Every structure is written in C-alpha cells, then in structure tokens.
Amino acid sequence: MSSQQELQALSQQLQEIQGQIEELEETVEAIRKEQSEVDEAIEAIETLESGSVVQVPLGGGAYLRAEVEDIDEVIVELGADYAAEFDEDDAVDALENKKDRLDDRIEDVTEEISELEAESAQLEQQAQQLQQQAMQQQMQQMQGQGQGPGQQDSDE
Template sequence: MSSQQQLQELSQQLQEIQGAIETLEGTVEDLQAQKTEVDESIDAIETLETDSIVQVPLGGGAFVRARIEDIDEVIVELGADYAAEFEQEGAIDALESKKERLDERIEEVTERISELEAESTQLEQQAQQLQQQALQQQMQQMQGGGQGPGQGDSDE
C-alpha cells in the first residue's frame, strides 16, 4: 500500500473517530441535562408542601396552575416506561439513585471519549510520520533525479 493510500485511510479513520467523539459528547450533554432535571425535581419535592400551588407543564410551552393535594404521593419515573408512587422521602431517594446511575453513565461515556481521543492522537502521529517519510522520499528523488543514466558527466 502506498503512503498516499495509507494517509487517506488514516484520514478516514480520524474522521470516523471524530464523529464518534462528537456523538458521545452529545450523549454527555443529554445526560447532564437529565441530571439537572433530577436535581430540580429533588429541590421541588424538598420545598413543596401539601396545598402549595405550582405551574404544571402541559407540553408545547403551556402550563396550568394546580394545587398539591398530598406531597406524599409523588410518582417517579423509574425507566423502561415504568413509574412508581413514593412518599416524599422515598421519591427523593429514588431520584438520588437515578442521579447516581446518570453519573456512572457520564463517567463511562467520558472514559470512552478519552480512549477515542488517545486513539486519534496515535493516528495523527502515524499520519505525520507517513508525511515526513513521503517528504524525505521526494527530497531524495529530487536530489538524485539529475544523476540518472545518461545524465551524468560524459566524455563527449
């Protein structure tokens, strides 16, 4: 395989890795947003009391005012389309647990990003070495190019 083909292959691999890194960075942002929502939910559950009036989102940017009948009836989404009803403290515990799982997932994805960045750095170094070798070969060809058969000193 020529050095030009190797460089093209390395370039393609680098682009694929960069795409994967960008996707994973988006995943981390999504996970951070979910974690923020969990924190906000915990704060709300801790501060709300029975008979409090809240703004409940209906979707599409619409809200309605509602009165909390009983703060000890909090429904928490558990994942996989499951939810459970908890008392106030149980809801907070469930959300804290969810937050821990999000932190673990963020850490896993961040580690994968680091691995890909290291791989990218290694491929970039290989590409630089190939470019240097190709440049050296060109320089040698240019320097030795005038000394081919029939072009040296002649006795004419």
C-alpha cells in the same frame, strides 16, 4: 498501498473518530441536562408542601395551575416506561439513585471519549510519520536527479 492512500485512509479514520467523539460529547450533555432536571425535581419535592400551587406542564409549552393535594404522593419514573408512587423522602431517594446512575453513565461515556481520543492521537502520529517518510523520499529523489535544495540546473 501507497503512502498517499495510507494518508487518505488515516484521514478518513480520524474523521470517523472525531464524529464519534462529538456524538458522545452530545450524549454527555444530554445526560447532564437530565441530571439538572433531577436536581430541580429534588429541590421541588423538598421545598413544596401540601396546598402549594404549582405550574403543571401539559406539553407543547402549555401549563396548568394546580394545587398539591398531598406531597407524600410523588410519582417517579423508574426507567423502561415504569413509574412508582413514593412518599416525599423515598421519592428523593429514588431521584438520588437515578442521579447516581446518570453519574455512572457519564463516567462510562467519558471513558469511551478518552479511548477514542487516544486512538485519534495514535493515528495522527502515524499520519505524521507517513508524511515525513514521503518528504524524505521526495528529497532523495530530487537529490538523485541532481536537483537537491540549493542546486541549480547546469543548463545555464
């Protein structure tokens, strides 16, 4: 494979890695958004009391005003389309556990990003070495033809 083909292959690999990094960064942002929603839920559970009036989302941007009958009947999504009913303290604990799992997920994804960035740096270094080799070969060819830098054609 010629050095030009190798450079093109490295460039393609670098683009693919950059695409993967961007996808993973979007994943981290989505997880952080979910963490923010969990924080809001915890704050709401801790501050609401039975008899409080809240806005309940119905979907599609529509809300309904409702009164909280009993704060000790909180339903929390557990994952995999499962949910459970908890009292106030246990609901907060379940949400804190969910937040911890999200933290772990962020760490995992961030580690993947670091590994890809290291691979990308290594590929960039290889590409620079190939470019330097190609330039050196080009200079040697020019010097071999008597056309080195600073030399003029002898036809003048």
